[in-house]
Amino acid sequence: MDVWDTQMRDVNHYMEKLSYMRQNPVRKQLATYWEEWPYRGVLNVIRW
Numbered sequence: 693m694d695v696w697d698t699q700m701r702d703v704n705h706y707m708e709k710l711s712y713m714r715q716n717p718v719r720k721q722l723a724t725y726w727e728e729w730p731y732r733g734v735l736n737v738i739r740w
Contacts, residue, residue, distance in 0.1 A: 702740065706738060706740075714732065
């Protein structure tokens with residue numbers, strides 16, 4: 693198993709990773725839209 697830590701450098705990088713994460717259940721065909729995924733949780737707001 694390979695693990696790579698990601699450091700969020702700015703708001704654009706954060707939004708890119710957030711979008712990727714949200715699309716995981718869609719890519720695996722567990723939901724049609726990420727908003728439908730019942731386990732999406734709540735994110736903390738990061739002030740840049």
